[in-house]
Amino acid sequence: MKIAVVCANGKAGKLITKEAADRGLDVTAIVRGENRSAAGKVVLKDLFELTSADLADFDVIVDAFGAWTPETIDNIPRAVKHLCDLLSGKNTRLLIVGGAGSLYINKEHTLCVADGADFPEAFKPLAEAHDKALRHLRTRNDVNWTYISPAGDFQADGERTGKYILGGEELTLNSKGESVISYADYAIAMVDEIIKGKHVQQRISVVSEY
Numbered sequence: 001m002k003i004a005v006v007c008a009n010g011k012a013g014k015l016i017t018k019e020a021a022d023r024g025l026d027v028t029a030i031v032r033g034e035n036r037s038a039a040g041k042v043v044l045k046d047l048f049e050l051t052s053a054d055l056a057d058f059d060v061i062v063d064a065f066g067a068w069t070p071e072t073i074d075n076i077p078r079a080v081k082h083l084c085d086l087l088s089g090k091n092t093r094l095l096i097v098g099g100a101g102s103l104y105i106n107k108e109h110t111l112c113v114a115d116g117a118d119f120p121e122a123f124k125p126l127a128e129a130h131d132k133a134l135r136h137l138r139t140r141n142d143v144n145w146t147y148i149s150p151a152g153d154f155q156a157d158g159e160r161t162g163k164y165i166l167g168g169e170e171l172t173l174n175s176k177g178e179s180v181i182s183y184a185d186y187a188i189a190m191v192d193e194i195i196k197g198k199h200v201q202q203r204i205s206v207v208s209e210y
Contacts, residue, residue: 003194004055005062006030006047006083008037011156012097013064015187023191028058047079052086060194061087063096073125077133084136084143093144093200095193097186100152100179101127102134103171103205113152113171134203146199148190151181151207158182158208164189167205174209181208 003020007013008029017037020027029039032046043054047065055061065079080096087094101114101123113119114127137145152171164185165172173179181189189206193199 001060001194002026002028002058003060003062004028004030004043004058005037005039005064006050006079007064007066008039009033009035010064010066012066012183012186013037013062015183016062016064016097016190019184019187019191020194023195025191025194030054048075048082050082050086052090055086055092058092060093060095062190062194063094066097067129068126070125073129076126076129077136080133081136084140084145087144088140088142091144093146093194093197095190096133096137096145096147097190098134098147098149098203099127099130100149100154100171100205102131102203103149103152104169105171107170109169137203141201144200146193146197146201147203148186148193149203149205150186151205152179153181154186155180155182158184160184160188161208161210162188163209164206165209167207169203169205172205172207174207176210179207181206 005017008017021038028041029037030043035042
């Protein structure tokens, strides 16, 4: 199995790449500049300049693109669309580092985390960008995508516990009633899904269990 992690120099991408490499998987970093990940193979190219030929030899592509500023945040759904277009009709799987704001908080699936009264106003543009990406994926029956939402509290420097709960479309809480996961535990869940491939054309979610 050949894996490519797009934006492997980012916080999430770097940990996903390391997790894959530590398990002995054949992983390539796709980065714009000097490779700072654990991948031994590198493609030096901007995400938006990638072509179908660049991705042709891979079985799995991980979209670990992240953006935070008002000027770049719309690139989150743009990146998903671009990668989908490159992989359209191919057997290659596309796994996306998603957001938590679109997780449902009721059984009817009419209310999301981002709809909550206590959801921070500052994070709403980011939640909307991730939601837009997910909504686009739901229209792509031509791509073998899997969208993985983290818990509500997604901790870049959190502990690697090695334990997580796999959830679905609804916000899942751990045994302490928390919605939290470290980037390191998220990376474990991502690589597990890469290996098992059980949730094609589905959104799943993960939360740490202590």
